[in-house]
Amino acid sequence: MSATTQTSSRFQQGLSRLLQSRVAEVLSYPHGVDRYLEVFNPVWSATEVRARVEAVQHLTADSVTLTLKPNANWEGFVPGQFVQLTVSINGKLHTRCYSPANSLHRKDGTIELTAKAHADGFVSRYLREGVRIGDVVTLSQAGGEFALPELRPERVLLISGGSGITPVMSMLRTLCDEGFKGDITFLHYANRAEDMIYAGEVAEIAKRFDNVTVLRAFADEQDGGELSGLFSSEHLFNSVPGFAQATTFLCGPPPMMAAVEKVWEEQGISDRLHKEQFTLATAVVDDSESAEGEVRFARSETLVTNDGNNLLEQAEAAGLTPESGCRMGICYSCTCKKTAGKVRDLRTGEISSGDEEDIQLCVSVPVGTVTLDI
Amino acid sequence: MSIYSTLTPEQFDAIGQELDAIRNREIADLGEKDEKYIRNLIKRQRQLEVAGRGLLFAGFLPPAWLAGVACLSAAKILDNMEIGHNVMHGQYDWMGDKEINSRKFDWDNTCTNTAWKHTHNFEHHTFTNVLDKDHDIGYGILRMSEDQEWEPRFILNPILAVILSTFFQHFVAVQSLKLEDYLIYKTKTKEELKAEFKPTWKKMRKQLVKDYLLFPALAGPFFPFVFAGNVAANLARNLWSSQVIFNGHFPEEVEQFPESVLEDESRGHWYVRQMLGSANFEGGRLMHIMSGNLSFQIEHHLFPDIPAHRYAALSPEVKAICEKYGLPYNTGSFMKQSLSVWKRIFKMALPGKAKPSDKGLRGKVVALMGESQSDSRKAA
Numbered sequence: 243m244s245a246t247t248q249t250s251s252r253f254q255q256g257l258s259r260l261l262q263s264r265v266a267e268v269l270s271y272p273h274g275v276d277r278y279l280e281v282f283n284p285v286w287s288a289t290e291v292r293a294r295v296e297a298v299q300h301l302t303a304d305s306v307t308l309t310l311k312p313n314a315n316w317e318g319f320v321p322g323q324f325v326q327l328t329v330s331i332n333g334k335l336h337t338r339c340y341s342p343a344n345s346l347h348r349k350d351g352t353i354e355l356t357a358k359a360h361a362d363g364f365v366s367r368y369l370r371e372g373v374r375i376g377d378v379v380t381l382s383q384a385g386g387e388f389a390l391p392e393l394r395p396e397r398v399l400l401i402s403g404g405s406g407i408t409p410v411m412s413m414l415r416t417l418c419d420e421g422f423k424g425d426i427t428f429l430h431y432a433n434r435a436e437d438m439i440y441a442g443e444v445a446e447i448a449k450r451f452d453n454v455t456v457l458r459a460f461a462d463e464q465d466g467g468e469l470s471g472l473f474s475s476e477h478l479f480n481s482v483p484g485f486a487q488a489t490t491f492l493c494g495p496p497p498m499m500a501a502v503e504k505v506w507e508e509q510g511i512s513d514r515l516h517k518e519q520f521t522l523a524t525a526v527v528d529d530s531e532s533a534e535g536e537v538r539f540a541r542s543e544t545l546v547t548n549d550g551n552n553l554l555e556q557a558e559a560a561g562l563t564p565e566s567g568c569r570m571g572i573c574y575s576c577t578c579k580k581t582a583g584k585v586r587d588l589r590t591g592e593i594s595s596g597d598e599e600d601i602q603l604c605v606s607v608p609v610g611t612v613t614l615d616i
Numbered sequence: 617m618s619i620y621s622t623l624t625p626e627q628f629d630a631i632g633q634e635l636d637a638i639r640n641r642e643i644a645d646l647g648e649k650d651e652k653y654i655r656n657l658i659k660r661q662r663q664l665e666v667a668g669r670g671l672l673f674a675g676f677l678p679p680a681w682l683a684g685v686a687c688l689s690a691a692k693i694l695d696n697m698e699i700g701h702n703v704m705h706g707q708y709d710w711m712g713d714k715e716i717n718s719r720k721f722d723w724d725n726t727c728t729n730t731a732w733k734h735t736h737n738f739e740h741h742t743f744t745n746v747l748d749k750d751h752d753i754g755y756g757i758l759r760m761s762e763d764q765e766w767e768p769r770f771i772l773n774p775i776l777a778v779i780l781s782t783f784f785q786h787f788v789a790v791q792s793l794k795l796e797d798y799l800i801y802k803t804k805t806k807e808e809l810k811a812e813f814k815p816t817w818k819k820m821r822k823q824l825v826k827d828y829l830l831f832p833a834l835a836g837p838f839f840p841f842v843f844a845g846n847v848a849a850n851l852a853r854n855l856w857s858s859q860v861i862f863n864g865h866f867p868e869e870v871e872q873f874p875e876s877v878l879e880d881e882s883r884g885h886w887y888v889r890q891m892l893g894s895a896n897f898e899g900g901r902l903m904h905i906m907s908g909n910l911s912f913q914i915e916h917h918l919f920p921d922i923p924a925h926r927y928a929a930l931s932p933e934v935k936a937i938c939e940k941y942g943l944p945y946n947t948g949s950f951m952k953q954s955l956s957v958w959k960r961i962f963k964m965a966l967p968g969k970a971k972p973s974d975k976g977l978r979g980k981v982v983a984l985m986g987e988s989q990s991d992s993r994k995a996a
Contacts, residue, residue: 268830271822272722273662277715281662333651335712567738570886572920574706574718575738590640600709600717 254314261288284378291315291381295373296352305405305439306370307343307356312381319353319384321346321412322491322518326382327355331368336597338365341493341518342384343408343440345415356439358405388491388518390416395489396424399482401502403431403473403494409518410491411440418451426454427482431473431498435466457481473498475505486511493518535611540581542616552588554603557616564603564616571605578603583612618871619943620892625882627941632884634937635918638930642922646710650923654708654716657905658699665691665724668849669831675841685845689852690906695724696857697908698924704733707923726789726820735792741920745865745872745893752865753872755780755787756796759964761872766967769800773965774958784854785823789816856906859954864913867895867956869946890917891938895946896931897953904928914945 260266261275266288270278279286285294293316297309319325324341344354357363359370373379390413398417400410407430414428428448432438438458448456458467459477469477478485486509492502499517506515533550539562546560554576557564567575571589577600585594585606593609594601603614623631668688675681700723702708709717718737722729735751743749747763754760757780759770769776780787793812797804827850832842871892877885894913904911904927912927915934919927938945948956 265830268822268826269834271826272724272819277658278662278666281659281666330651330711332647333649333711334647567734568742570742570883572741573733573737574704574709574921575733577706577709577717577719589636590643592644599712600719602706 258288258314285313287313287315289315291383293353293379293381295375295377295379298373298375300370301356301439302358302437302441304360304370304437305356305358306366306373307354307439308369308373309352309354310379310381311350311352316353316381317383319346320389321416322389322409322516323384323386324388324409324518325353325355325384328380329365329368329373329377331365331372336365336368341386341409341412343411343415345412345419347416347419356405356408356411358439386518388493388516390491391489394420394422394424397484397488398422398424398426399429399485399488399490400426401429401431401473401490401492401494403498404433404437405439406493406495406518407439409493411444413491414444414447414454418447418454423453425488426451427457427485427488428454429457429459429469429477429482431459431461431494433461434463435460473501478505486514489514489516491516491518533608535583535608537608538611538613539616540613548608548611550607552604553585553601553606553608553612553614556608557603557614562616566604569604571602574602576603577601579615580606581613581615584609585612618892619941620871620873620877620888623888623941628882628884628888630884631937631941632882632887635887635934636883638933639919639922642919642926642930646923650708650925651711653923653925654699654703654711657694658716661691661694661699664688664694672831672842672845673835673838675835675845676838681841681845685848685852688845688849689856692724692849692853693856693906696853697860697910698905699723700725701736701908701910702924704729705737706921709921724823726785726816726823727791728789728815728819731789731792731816737920741917743878744890744917745870746875746878746889747872748875749878751791751794752861755791756794757787758961760866760960761964762968763872763874764964767800771965773961777958777961781855781858782851784858785850786820789820792816859957860907860910862957863897863950863953864894864910864916866960867946867948867953868960869944869956870895887918888943890914891934891943891945893917895948895953897950898947899950903950911950914947 261279266275276287276290279288285292291312293310293312295308296311299307299309301307319342322341324339326337327340328335328337340355340357342353343356344352357366357369359366388409394417398413400414402410410428414426417426428444430438430444435441435458438444438460444456448454457469457477459469459471459473460466461472464470469481490506492499492515496519499519503512503515503517506512533548535548537546537548537553537556537560539545539557539560542562544560544562546556549556549559551559554564554566554569564578565575567573579598580594580601581598582596584596585601586592586609587594588605588607664687668684668686668691671680671684671687675684700721703716703721704718704723706718711717714720718733740750740752745753747753747761754764757776758773759766790813793809793816794804795809798806798809827846828843831846832839835842873889873893877889881889891914894917896914897911899907899911909924909927910916912924912931915927915930916924918934919930935945937943
């Protein structure tokens, strides 16, 4: 480390300590230091991770790859982990999880997130069509148990499907950058060859590194890859000798993951399988007027059957006393966080998203099962 | 006879439906435009505040002191009115921003978010201009209605109004305590008051330390200049915001209601009460922004949770509805409304008689006040 970078990092630490001090807190009361910093530069923050979009690429027709430069609050990640990305779409903030796909050893301090824009993927579609270079997004610190162990395994099997490639791509790139000597088998499933994200780079890696074996299977094409069709145990038994001895990392759509898990269970080696589910099975929406499902008051550990009344009445009927006021949707005293499920606004009839968001209890009725942070 | 008692139930319903339709349309239209507006405004407010506080450090130079006070006053006014008041109404809750929402937002003012939402969002907006329910009718200090029983202390109405305006942020901060219940009506004990004051005092202390101790101390030998500058900025904000708020509900023609109107009140009735109980004032774009768009008090009371920058565009529609049903749409220049307010303040100092036309309503109120004044106060 050179003298200048040492000074600058010491300066940064000092500045960060100063900004988080009690004096700074009182001076910036009640808004807080960050609310003033962001006025000068939207990436500046004393505590939050914010990142500037440095590049937007389209590696396949329906995907987008963002290169993000996070601020100094970013603590880094372990290959396989995910971050929560928050973007503003038509005035409203939306948060989704994405796994960085870059190597741990990337030098420029950027991280790379790749999203596949599904037809019903509201956020991924925006990432593909709406994000521009220079935009500022908010990130969480990296998290998740799905991660390449510090002590690298002797033998690695990576299995991914669709955009599930991103966390295992990070593992593959990291291991290659480290000069990892053990065997790596990379087994990837996509619908068509042209849909495979990072196809070019994966092929390049397979050529450059003798210890890396790449096996591709395309569901809609018989002869595009080394294998074909959807995942089947034959793929493993015929093409990945010794898969049972490898440490396996799996990420893909739920049906594929279930099929893979079954094989590992049958072999009695489930402890060697590390997995990351990147899409949740979508909940069924109840559009009818009849009340269904449950209302779960998470913090008070109370559960009631949805009786169709507004959530404030249901909470009170369950013996809870949430803060409330006008009971007609104007005072916002009863606003609380809905952590899961959908609600209908009694005034507009509009049905909310299933995301975590603030709702007004007195004018919201559950549509199916709803979980509230009360 | 008030128009309130001549409209038919069908008319009330029709008014309710028309206004609901406007509300739904606006809610459906919320988006990037509103986000940009509030984020930009917050940015400007923070810039003004930083500039104001910076200039005050050079406050030993008179032009810097004056410019500093101007910037800081404007910053505090924007923070409290167009940003704080509106954000705490939940106008931007839909954005999902953890900083710009009614639960978390806190303002540069001694009143806590929780206390404000209770006395303002709930009591004042739900029970607008209903005697004994809307504490904003006089703030427990002034007599602002003929139907409010006269007490000897109200002789001082104009002086009390000046004191209220001068220390407005502190009065607003302690409004939820209903001090008069302890000091005058003796329906609240000292212990109750103490317990209720605790969270307010915590916030007051922080604000006072920031404005009157820490920032002046940072200026070292120029302590007095910064101190005086902060006093001036807080005073400017207090006087301006109290006048704006008075103009919204106290001009002479604005109606007040007895508690009986709340029984089985329909959405339409509620809307009409809001229109009869509020008054606008006219001005340019800057005037509207600096008054937190409370210059559109009528629209604000109809749609308290719709972003306030939309009120100007809604006002012709609201006016047309008023005309259609023969409802007054009370507006005038800032000066006209202010004079009207102060006329009422002076008039109410004397034990006045209610207008004969209001006798029906007043009879009920007087009976109610006589029987259960303290109870209804408590309930409020």
